[in-house]
Structures are given as structure tokens and as C-alpha cells.
Amino acid sequence: METIQYLVGGLANTFTFQTLLYLIIGVLVGQIVGILPGLGPVTGLALLIPMTFGMDPIPALVMLTGVYYGAMFGGALTSIMFNTPGDAAAVVTTFDGYPLTKQGKAGLAIGTATIGSTLGGLVSAVLIVLLAPLVAKLALAFGPAEYTILIALSFLLIIGLASKSKVKSGISALLGLMLALIGQDPITGTPRYTFGHFELLQGIDFVVVALGLFAIGEIISSLENYKEMKDQKVGKVTKIFPNKQEFKQILGPIRNGTLIGFVVGLLPGAGATISSFLSYSIAKKSSKSPDSFGKGNIEGVAASESANNGSVGGAMVPMLTLGIPGSNSTAVLLGGMMILGLQPGPMFFTNYPEIAWTVIVSMFVGIIILFLMNTLLLRGFIQILRVPYSILAVSIIILAFLGAFSVNRSMFEVFLMGAFGCLGYFLKKNDYPLAPLVLTLVLGGLLEQNWRRALSISDGSYIAFFQSPISITLLVIGLLVIVIPIFKKFSKKQSGGKEINV
Amino acid sequence: MKRKKRLSFVILMVLLCLVISGCSSNANGESAKKSKADFPNKPVTIIVNTNPGSSVDVMARKVASIGEKYLGQPIVVENKPGGDGAVAMGYVLNQKNDGYTLWAGTKTLVGALNTTLSHYKVDSFQPVIRIQDDPFALGVSKDSPFNNLDDLIMFAKENPGKVKIGGFGSTSAHTFAAYEFMDKASIEMTWIPFDAGSDGITNVMGGHIDVAHSNPSTMKQFVESGDIKILSVASEERLTDFPDVGTYKEQGIDFVDSQWRGLFVKGGTPNDIVNVLHDALKKTMEDPEFIEYMKTSNQYDGYMNPEEFQNSIQKEYEATKAIVEKNGIGK
Numbered sequence: 077m078e079t080i081q082y083l084v085g086g087l088a089n090t091f092t093f094q095t096l097l098y099l100i101i102g103v104l105v106g107q108i109v110g111i112l113p114g115l116g117p118v119t120g121l122a123l124l125i126p127m128t129f130g131m132d133p134i135p136a137l138v139m140l141t142g143v144y145y146g147a148m149f150g151g152a153l154t155s156i157m158f159n160t161p162g163d164a165a166a167v168v169t170t171f172d173g174y175p176l177t178k179q180g181k182a183g184l185a186i187g188t189a190t191i192g193s194t195l196g197g198l199v200s201a202v203l204i205v206l207l208a209p210l211v212a213k214l215a216l217a218f219g220p221a222e223y224t225i226l227i228a229l230s231f232l233l234i235i236g237l238a239s240k241s242k243v244k245s246g247i248s249a250l251l252g253l254m255l256a257l258i259g260q261d262p263i264t265g266t267p268r269y270t271f272g273h274f275e276l277l278q279g280i281d282f283v284v285v286a287l288g289l290f291a292i293g294e295i296i297s298s299l300e301n302y303k304e305m306k307d308q309k310v311g312k313v314t315k316i317f318p319n320k321q322e323f324k325q326i327l328g329p330i331r332n333g334t335l336i337g338f339v340v341g342l343l344p345g346a347g348a349t350i351s352s353f354l355s356y357s358i359a360k361k362s363s364k365s366p367d368s369f370g371k372g373n374i375e376g377v378a379a380s381e382s383a384n385n386g387s388v389g390g391a392m393v394p395m396l397t398l399g400i401p402g403s404n405s406t407a408v409l410l411g412g413m414m415i416l417g418l419q420p421g422p423m424f425f426t427n428y429p430e431i432a433w434t435v436i437v438s439m440f441v442g443i444i445i446l447f448l449m450n451t452l453l454l455r456g457f458i459q460i461l462r463v464p465y466s467i468l469a470v471s472i473i474i475l476a477f478l479g480a481f482s483v484n485r486s487m488f489e490v491f492l493m494g495a496f497g498c499l500g501y502f503l504k505k506n507d508y509p510l511a512p513l514v515l516t517l518v519l520g521g522l523l524e525q526n527w528r529r530a531l532s533i534s535d536g537s538y539i540a541f542f543q544s545p546i547s548i549t550l551l552v553i554g555l556l557v558i559v560i561p562i563f564k565k566f567s568k569k570q571s572g573g574k575e576i577n578v
Numbered sequence: 579m580k581r582k583k584r585l586s587f588v589i590l591m592v593l594l595c596l597v598i599s600g601c602s603s604n605a606n607g608e609s610a611k612k613s614k615a616d617f618p619n620k621p622v623t624i625i626v627n628t629n630p631g632s633s634v635d636v637m638a639r640k641v642a643s644i645g646e647k648y649l650g651q652p653i654v655v656e657n658k659p660g661g662d663g664a665v666a667m668g669y670v671l672n673q674k675n676d677g678y679t680l681w682a683g684t685k686t687l688v689g690a691l692n693t694t695l696s697h698y699k700v701d702s703f704q705p706v707i708r709i710q711d712d713p714f715a716l717g718v719s720k721d722s723p724f725n726n727l728d729d730l731i732m733f734a735k736e737n738p739g740k741v742k743i744g745g746f747g748s749t750s751a752h753t754f755a756a757y758e759f760m761d762k763a764s765i766e767m768t769w770i771p772f773d774a775g776s777d778g779i780t781n782v783m784g785g786h787i788d789v790a791h792s793n794p795s796t797m798k799q800f801v802e803s804g805d806i807k808i809l810s811v812a813s814e815e816r817l818t819d820f821p822d823v824g825t826y827k828e829q830g831i832d833f834v835d836s837q838w839r840g841l842f843v844k845g846g847t848p849n850d851i852v853n854v855l856h857d858a859l860k861k862t863m864e865d866p867e868f869i870e871y872m873k874t875s876n877q878y879d880g881y882m883n884p885e886e887f888q889n890s891i892q893k894e895y896e897a898t899k900a901i902v903e904k905n906g907i908g909k
Contacts, residue, residue, distance in 0.1 A: 118629070121630075125630040126639070126655070130643070216783050218784070219786030220786060260749075262748060265694075267694075274695075277664070277694060400777070401776070407774070411630060411636070414875065417871070421803075422799055422802075423799050423803055424799075484665060486665070529771075532742070533770060
């Protein structure tokens, strides 16, 4: 009963003129930074936090939260249209989104992404209301050992995703791990592979690598077939929303994606990224046409977008109930709350029920606003694709430069991005998948830290990884992922005598 | 031909402008030295080496909004994150030493001077005022067998390296403080570094490590909710918020250390400019609005004037240096 009372109160608070206005500003800014390559929710929050200074806590917090999920929403657009993911979570959306654009189905891809994002966001907001107190403790159960296994599992899945060559995707993954090593050793603080450059001490920022590999790499390789690009027609955007049959097709991936997003989002760390990769690989495995993944399957877009938006709700739970930020974005959001004089933590719901519930209710309203905004503006967005590629490419390069520069406000990152652009072109040309590189770069540092933390906690004993039910469950899943395909191949050989490539 | 002539004229003028402006910046530098009396006559900038929202950023923004009326000029806060503060520090040191660019620094500076930023010296920065003092504290889970510092030290003495103590960073002020404590108590524990101080607390609550090295301000809520017990605080006297928690000193370990936050200018800034800034900022600290902020954010008054501040940094620098060399951190 009390919850309903708070929800109604929250609704009333959200629909005051001031709060609604700031909510719209928040989601709009979020959407825009999400669309701009290289700028993610962190940038958007950093931009707006100084503005909240001296504001009422409710509209301020509603606005800041809006930036966070707005950016997740917007991230899909550039991934789909230009193969340029704005942040790590949107990388997976490029896998099928960009091929769809190439086939002239950008509208359908964005429509699917919008539906996936909306459902993912709404359902995870419902889950906060229902489960927040129960699942908050789950975040505590994840210690270094459990993290190590979870991250290793996601590496396994992403390498397993490769349909062409597992060796090539393994090479790509190792390349990412190697890049993740650059910087200060996370445990002892010793500089590694920095060659005395203090720019490298912090490691290589993911944004720089992603912009280089995807955006710049794509533009370089498009120069090869410039003539084709020139003649390519966008095609009439007649279709935005999937039809009944397609809708049925994406419903499963969305349901799974949202749940995966919410649960993985709960865990402090790279929740949105891991969840979108996990959701994608599960969607591929359970799909009726797994071979069309990576070539433009709307299920892939739906799986990725529902997971990264679902993770927003998940990440809000430990932040609000324990004061633990689950991602970079929630860490900045947490800081924003402290500026407002609020201390999120175990006493937050007790001390400020009105603020806490208004923020949750505003998420529903904000997501619906985003949905309407996206459907209304979608046709406009797609017109961008009609701009001649020569102009479009240059604009993307300029935006990518801005994005790389904004990481540390230095030219070093811009040059680095150029280098990664060349690497991206080379990898693409030789059929190396880029996704494993990106995932291992983002999570490699976390894997190493947690691995070493777990071992120093257990005094070097590997038993650490087999001690909790969570670790064992995850290990069993990992084992199944390895064993089942082998078993399948084996049984195929028995029955049909099909050739096996090792 | 005419066009070419015109072009070379334009180039000539551009070069001339460059030369003149090059000279003028020199002249400015000199005039700044001469006209200390009317400092400040333009807005002052505070550089923060984190993203907006960190404790030090919140402090800088409060100082900026309240301090304007005492300084008589607008104060702007600019965030320059990156390189463990190296980006911001490098930026401040590249400005003129005219007092218009301040840096909001924390005790992290002392560690950085000993490790990642060893090419800077203690006097690269001139302290202006120390504002906050956030003493270090040890926290354990509510189910922990340790109830005070003695329990912990006794256990650690019998089981060297068995106790896992975790907190922020591998070369942070927390790391050095933990090693200093171990040194003074002659015990051995295993340091588990985390990306954020709050991760140490969650890992204690989840039963993954034994002790969290944190600050009372960070642990306050968890103490109120009954999840965390604080064993000791590294302040001179007991804190008013935690009257039941003993200091290290009264529990037999001569250890006082804190994560302070203060403001600096570039080294070599003239004394009267530093004094103008200090006086205005001291009045800011005494403003009721600022006192209220300190209270709501669970921060403690850590006021020191430039001289005291300089001396205490020098002392901490030497203490940290000894620890870094002894334990080989960051090498």
C-alpha cells in the first residue's frame, strides 16, 4: 500500500511544470549526446551537473537521470546509420544495425531499436519498483572471484559468436587484451607499456579505440568502393515499425535482453556492455535463423538495445539503495546527487522517499517521452542519410575528432584515434571481427584486477573461483557453452558425416 | 599580380600581429607583477582534476559560489580530468603565476609527487588554504569478530598477511595510509586495491574482504543502517558524529592521517596575492552557508593557513617517500 502511495505521489511530482520541463531537457540532452559519436552519458551528465547547482533536488535529479537513459536511447542511432557506436554499450547494435542500413532498411532498424529500448527501459523501471530491496544484496554477493568468472564467460561467448573463424576472433580478442594492459598496473601501480608518456598512464580510452576502429575504419574502407557508395540510394523510408510477424520475432530477444540487462546492470562494473554482448549471443543461439545474425537481422538490434536500456534500471538499484555506482555514468550521477546535498545509500529511501520515488516514476514518463520523440523525429533523422557521402564522411570525421579530443582535451587522443582507424581498416579488410577487440579492451582491465584481487584474497589459491554458488553456476554455464557445440558437431558427424573445421 | 601583392601584404600584417602579440604577453607578465594591489581584477578559475560530482569538485563549486562575494570577482570551476590529476596539474603549472588559476588539490598530490608525478617538486605548487579534513577510518562488517583496533592488531600479529584490507587505488592516499598504519602497528596485512572507495565497503559487506580503509563520511550511512562497524578513526580527537569510536591514538597507535582538500596556486606566486586569496577564502569557510554544506556532506573543518599547509605537506611528503621506498609501491 505504501508503495502505491509513493508512486502516486511521485507521479504528481513528475507532472509539475518545472519537473516536466527539466525532464524533457534531460532526455533531449541525453539523446543528443548519445547520438554524437564519442560523447556518452558521462559527458552529458558532466555538462548538466553544473547547471543543477542551486536547483531543487527533484527536478535536478529527474533531469540528470533523464540524461542517463536518454543517452542509451540515442546511442543506437549513429551505430545503425554510420557504424559509429557512441559508447561501449552501443557496439553490439552496429553488428546488425549497420548491415540493415546498407540494405536500405535503416528505418526498420531504428524502429526496432526504439521499440527494444522503450520496452527494455519500461520493464526495468517496473523491476526497480518490484525488486529493488530484494535484489540490492545481489550486488554484494559478487566479489572479485565472481566478477572474474562472469567477465571470462562473456569473453567466451563473444569469441564463440564468430561465424567465420574462431582463430581470427581470438586474435582480435587478444589484441584488445593487450591494449587493455597499457597504463598503470591496477594492483601495484607500476606503469606498463607507457614508454614514459604520461598520456598513456591512464590507459587507452575505449572511446578513442571505438571511434578509430568503427567510424574512421569504415570511412577509409568506403573510399575503396566510393563509386558504389555514391550511387547507393537510401530508398524510400516506408517502413519504420516492424510488422506483426517481425514483432513476434523480436519479442523473445527483447524479453531476454531486458532481463539480462537488468540483472547484469545490478552488478557494479561494465553492466551495459556485458549485458548487450550476452543478450546478443543468447539471441543468436536461440534464433531460428542464426546465420543471418551480423548480416542484418532485426533480432540482433532488438536484443542489444533492450539489454543496454534494461541495464539502466539495474544500475539504478545499487546506486539508490546502497550508494554504489554500477557504471561510470551512475558514478557521475552519484556525484551530482551529492552536489544537491543528497547522500544515496542504504538510508536514501528512508530519508528521502519523495525524491527516490519521483525519480523512479519520472523514468517511466521520460521513456515514453523518448519513444514519442523518436517516432516523430525518426523520418527526419533518416534524411541525414540522403546527404551525399562525401559530405557525410567528412562530418563524421569532424565529429569523431571532437569526440576523441573531448576525452582528455588533448590532441594525443586524436592522433591515437587516427592510428586505430588504420588498424580498423586493416582488420576489416582481412576479415578480423572488431567486436572481440572492443569487449576485451573494455573489460580486460576489470578481468585482470578481479583475477588478481581474488587471488590475493585467497592467498594465491585457485579454490577462490569455486567457492560460491554463483561462481559454480557461471562456470557450469561456461562449460556448457564449450561442450554443447562440440557435442552437436559430434552427433552431426555420427549421423550425416559432415565436415568439421577445427 | 595585384592579388599576389595583396596576399603578401596580408601575410605581412598577420606576422606583424603575431610578433606584437608575442611581445605584449611578456609586457603583461611584467605588469601583473607590478599591479598586485588591484588583484583580482578579472574572474578567477579553479581547476578540478576530476569529473563534476566528486567530493573535491563539490567543494570547489561551493567555494566558487560562496567565495565570489568575498573575493569581489566571479570564480569559475573548470574540470580537467585525466592522468591521475596530471592533466590538471600540468595545466595549472603552464599558467602564469598571477593567482588567477587555482587548483583544487587533495592529499593524492603527495602520493603522486612520490610516484607518477615525480618530475614535479613539493614547491611546484603554492598552498593557499586547507579547507577540509576527512580522517581515514577502518570499517568492518557487522558480523566481523573485530570490535576494536586491538582485536584486529592481535589477529594480524598472529596471522601475518591473512587480513585482507581494501580501499581506493594502488598508489592513493588510502594505500599509503594503510601501509603507514601497518608499519606503526608492526603488523602485516594484504592490501586489495579497488577502483572506488565504496567498492571496499561493499566487499566488506559481501564478506569478500575483512577490513575497508575508508573515511567516516563515506561509511556514515552504512553505520546508521547497521551494516558496518568502524574500528578507529585517524583524527586527533574523537569525531562528534561517532562519539563511541576511538581514535588510533587512544588505541595505542600514534597515527593521525586524513584525506585533506585545499586550494593551491602555481609555485612562485607573489605572497600578497596568495594572502588576498587566503583571506577571501577564509571568510568563505566561515560563511554560514559553507558551514551548513560541510555539515550535510559529513566533512570536517581542516583549516590551515598557507604556511602551516606547506609545512604539513612537506612532512607528509617525506613520510610517504619513506613508505614508497620501503614497500616498493609504484615501482
